[in-house]
Amino acid sequence: DTALPDFKVVEASPAAAQEAGEILRAGGLVAFPTETVYGLGADATNDKAVAAIFAIKERPTFNPLIVHVKDEIQAAKLAEFNDMAQKLAHAFWPGALTLVLKRKADGPLSLLATAGLDTVAVRVPSHPVALALLAEADVPVAAPSANKSGYVSPTLALHVLMQFKDRQGLNLIIDGSSCPVGVESTIIDVTGPVPVLLRPGGVAVEDIEAVVGPVQMPSAEPSSDGDIKAPGQLKSHYAPSIPLRINVEPKDRVKGESLITFGPDMPRRAAINLSKTGDLAEAAANLFIMLRALDMPGIRGIAVVPIPNTGLGRAINDRLNRASAPKDGETPGAPPKYHDP
Ligand code: TXA
Ligand code: MG
Known part of the structure; x- marks a missing residue:
């Protein structure tokens, strides 16, 4: 036009x-x-x-x-x-x-x-x-x-x-x-x-x-x-281009994976915290920024600790669930469909 x-x-x-x-x-x-x-x-x-x-x-x-x-x-x-x-x-x-x-x-x-x-x-x-x-x-x-x-x-x-x-x-x-x-x-x-x-x-x-x-x-x-x-x-949605695992306890993080934590008393090494005080609204506000920040070359995957499924926690878990689902026509761990450098 x-x-x-x-x-x-x-x-x-x-x-x-x-x-x-x-x-x-x-x-x-x-x-x-x-x-x-x-x-x-x-x-x-x-x-x-x-x-x-x-x-x-x-x-x-x-x-x-x-x-x-x-x-x-x-x-x-x-x-x-x-x-x-x-x-x-x-x-x-x-x-x-x-x-x-x-x-x-x-x-x-x-x-x-x-x-x-x-x-x-x-x-x-x-x-x-x-x-x-x-x-x-x-x-x-x-x-x-x-x-x-x-x-x-x-x-x-x-x-x-x-x-x-x-x-x-x-x-x-x-x-x-x-x-x-x-x-x-x-x-x-x-x-x-x-x-x-x-x-x-x-x-x-x-x-x-x-x-x-x-x-x-x-x-x-x-x-x-x-x-x-x-x-x-549609099941795969809101997805970063690297693999994402949910409901992972900090001790089960694997090498090369970045950890997203929630609440107090969480490990600080190779981890970022959605809300150190355990505030679900703060966690929701931080979620997409953190997923994007970790979606970069050199990081092999993202692991997220369990998030309470109440209040805004429901929205967070819904997005994490979809982000962790295999993408259309992909098997888990396959190359990304979308890449956002
Ligand atoms: O917060 C939001 O809702 C943002 C901001 C920009 O307002 N918008 C947003 O739009 O998330 P979108 O297009 O990404 O998601 C819209 C969702 C889709 O899942 C779509 O299927 C659903 O709304 N939707 C739209 N019209 C619908 C309808 N008539 N019946 C059922 N679902 C519908
Ligand atoms: Mg959308």
Whole structure:
């Protein structure tokens, strides 16, 4: 598109938000910080712009995107809100909760954004830079995490730069420093009689249950055949390019492996600690930065100690589980599918 400016990185500011809004309305792509991870945004009503997201992420087009809006009023133009949805939106928006809702049949969304489903995943982020961008754009913004499909999500503008080195198709990165939550939003499907957890994330399931009662947890292991409600739950995901082992006691670390620990009284040699005080929110905020930092030549693998499976620990364990799964068509220990130098 000739109206679109050449690629650049700018620091967050009101002027940057305004420029981002112009780029989005003109059909361009903008990477921006949210409280969870950096998103790669496009006008969710523009088929061509949405198609460009799938192309630069190398994302399968059957995997729908999250649509970001500035408030509940804008969300109500795209999707049907039942009681449960309303309660959850009131309690957690703006914030790290994505609701899967019935899509409005006559709504403006690109069918590609929702992968042709009759539902749509919607979220109002709380990050001030994201909110400023959404206010300026004045269109719903489809934004997956700003990484190549299958790799670790970015929590710094630098991570986005490293993922899209050729910058082809990317018009702007807004640098808003590190993402405070550090893991993606929690996704809850509220289209059925009971809320269903599709992805644990930045809002603890315990807090959601306090508002709407018991949440149905994913029953089986996520499969790699796409036969699942959230296609993004493909088993290998969030994966560094070197092997990762989970639930490893420090004494079982093998030579050449770097250890990720959690809590006090952990070994310090060849190890980095997600949170020395055992704070799961701090651990979540550090997780992707540490996985990326260790994903480099000379390190043969990553071993992670057991992490408590409560609160944000659920999101951490979910990402670690997927990161440790064999990648598509790979056996454990095989060469990496994605490499991020
Ligand atoms: O925190 C986040 O959610 C970040 C920031 C940028 O907002 N976004 C993010 O987007 O993680 P993405 O595309 O990486 O993950 C979106 C997930 C995918 O697993 C996708 O399958 C699922 O949401 N999803 C999207 N629409 C859906 C729908 N209608 N039904 C079920 N799952 C859906
Ligand atoms: Mg993602």
